[in-house]
Amino acid sequence: MGTDSVRPLVATDFAALRQTIGGWRRAGETIALVPTMGALHAGHVALVARARVLARRVAVSIFVNPTQFAPHEDLDRYPRNEAADIDLLDAESADLVWLPSPALMYPPGHSTRVQPGSAAAGLETEFRPHFFGGVATVVLKLFNQVGPDWAVFGEKDFQQLAVVRQLALDLDLPVTVVGEPTVREADGLALSSRNRYLSSEERAVAPALNATIQSAAEAARAGGDISLIEAQAAADLVARGFAKVDYVAIRDALTLKTYDAGAGREGRVLAAAWLGGTRLIDNVPIAA
Numbered sequence: 001m002g003t004d005s006v007r008p009l010v011a012t013d014f015a016a017l018r019q020t021i022g023g024w025r026r027a028g029e030t031i032a033l034v035p036t037m038g039a040l041h042a043g044h045v046a047l048v049a050r051a052r053v054l055a056r057r058v059a060v061s062i063f064v065n066p067t068q069f070a071p072h073e074d075l076d077r078y079p080r081n082e083a084a085d086i087d088l089l090d091a092e093s094a095d096l097v098w099l100p101s102p103a104l105m106y107p108p109g110h111s112t113r114v115q116p117g118s119a120a121a122g123l124e125t126e127f128r129p130h131f132f133g134g135v136a137t138v139v140l141k142l143f144n145q146v147g148p149d150w151a152v153f154g155e156k157d158f159q160q161l162a163v164v165r166q167l168a169l170d171l172d173l174p175v176t177v178v179g180e181p182t183v184r185e186a187d188g189l190a191l192s193s194r195n196r197y198l199s200s201e202e203r204a205v206a207p208a209l210n211a212t213i214q215s216a217a218e219a220a221r222a223g224g225d226i227s228l229i230e231a232q233a234a235a236d237l238v239a240r241g242f243a244k245v246d247y248v249a250i251r252d253a254l255t256l257k258t259y260d261a262g263a264g265r266e267g268r269v270l271a272a273a274w275l276g277g278t279r280l281i282d283n284v285p286i287a288a
């Protein structure tokens, strides 16, 4: 077998995408989709590995989605490295890379937007009000384009995972949404395409985000006062060198609403904080 036959196919238009997907479907093969914005790292690789276990065929989309960025955000400088991404996906035995252009995804006149459900209320939405509408719109489009049986998302973006689960449930999408645990550096920092923006000083401070929310999770598990733990964690982050804390929130892991330590339900500590001009997010579980 030549190398070409094992490289992932790269589709950049609907004709090529439909031909490949149609061939798989006629052969009765199942499909798992991993949506990404590229600049792939070991976190994305874990999603691809999970997809490999779930389905016969693995499609990975790479699309830096303009509708989820506000005008002042980092759309223009978001890292892009498609050649390296395709090499990595080749090594990970992905079957298809779906690489639509912004013009293909949002042609002139495109104006329909998905309004996400209650999972989008609060947390990220308070600071990025446009964000989940953009995510839900592009995820629904990707699901319609690829028609996957499975879709794999990272717990790294915990509220996003909840929004996508609700999207699939509420709109009767014939896809099972699967969450994959966060892949971290040895010092606890969650892998993120945006970590490359960090200066060496900021990189040294960054693991404090995970350490702080771990401590908050332990305090919440021990039955401490939730508001006090949240406030203390936010203060700790500033003391440890974060420029600004958007939120530290202790929530029910399923509903993302108020956490009740005595209810025997799983909780989650979610946080977003700034190091210089870089916004980091992370979350950790509170066992039931």
Ligand code: AMP
Residues within 6 Å of the ligand: 035, 036, 037, 038, 042, 043, 044, 046, 047, 152, 153, 154, 155, 156, 157, 180, 181, 182, 183, 184, 190, 191, 192, 193
């Ligand atoms: P992104 O390319 O950042 O939009 O992320 C694409 C997918 O990869 C999303 O489902 C993310 O939650 C997931 N992801 C990003 N970072 C990680 C990580 N460190 N561990 C696991 N999944 C991740």
